[in-house]
Amino acid sequence: KNIAILASGSGSNAEKIINHFQGSSKARVTLIASNKKTAYVLERAKKYGVPTHTFNKAELESGQLTELLINLNIDFVVLAGFLLQIPQGLIKAFPNRMVNIHPALLPKYGGRGMYGDNVHKAVKAAEEKETGITIHLVNEHYDEGKIIFQTAVKIDKTDSPDQIAEKVHVLEHKYYPKIIESLI
Numbered sequence: 001k002n003i004a005i006l007a008s009g010s011g012s013n014a015e016k017i018i019n020h021f022q023g024s025s026k027a028r029v030t031l032i033a034s035n036k037k038t039a040y041v042l043e044r045a046k047k048y049g050v051p052t053h054t055f056n057k058a059e060l061e062s063g064q065l066t067e068l069l070i071n072l073n074i075d076f077v078v079l080a081g082f083l084l085q086i087p088q089g090l091i092k093a094f095p096n097r098m099v100n101i102h103p104a105l106l107p108k109y110g111g112r113g114m115y116g117d118n119v120h121k122a123v124k125a126a127e128e129k130e131t132g133i134t135i136h137l138v139n140e141h142y143d144e145g146k147i148i149f150q151t152a153v154k155i156d157k158t159d160s161p162d163q164i165a166e167k168v169h170v171l172e173h174k175y176y177p178k179i180i181e182s183l184i
């Protein structure tokens with residue numbers, strides 16, 4: 001099976017996923033696509049010889065990206081720190097075959113504006129005792145697709161938002177590749 005990863009940023013999750021499937025006969029990452037030309041995820045992809053593609057918002061919304069994914073025989077789409085809203089056409093082209101990771105325990109700290117550091121700052125401000133990750137299918141409603149997997153980690157009173165983010169990243173790296181494999 002061919003996996004495409006959409007990412008807007010650093011891509012540490014993308015790298016773990018590429019790594020995970022390098023030794024697999026079932027699936028591999030055959031495309032890294034980004035809406036940001038300068039995203040570090042593209043460097044990581046090059047390091048592993050994974051083909052990359054960049055696109056802009058208009059190309060996403062007009063269906064050009066969907067067409068490309070179909071033409072490349074992509075079977076499964078992984079969002080890993082992808083910051084644009086996925087258009088309906090793309091969701092419909094990959095029913096139950098598109099997954100996202102959210103750096104908190106949904107339904108808490110989800111929805112618009114809740115991405116990246118904002119999530120961890122909000123968790124800190126609310127003095128939560130734990131946070132975690134949510135891996136979910138992508139459907140028409142932002143951050144509301146079927147939840148596949150969640151796991152939590154304790155927050156210490158003294159943890160800064162950055163330290164919370166670090167703890168969450170550890171969970172993401174540990175579980176996202178495995179959960180993707182189980183879905184495929």
Ligand code: GRF
Binds near residue numbers: 101
């Ligand atoms: C992750 O925390 C993910 O949950 C969030 O964006 C971050 C991406 O990190 N949606 P990276 O680019 O994989 O390092």
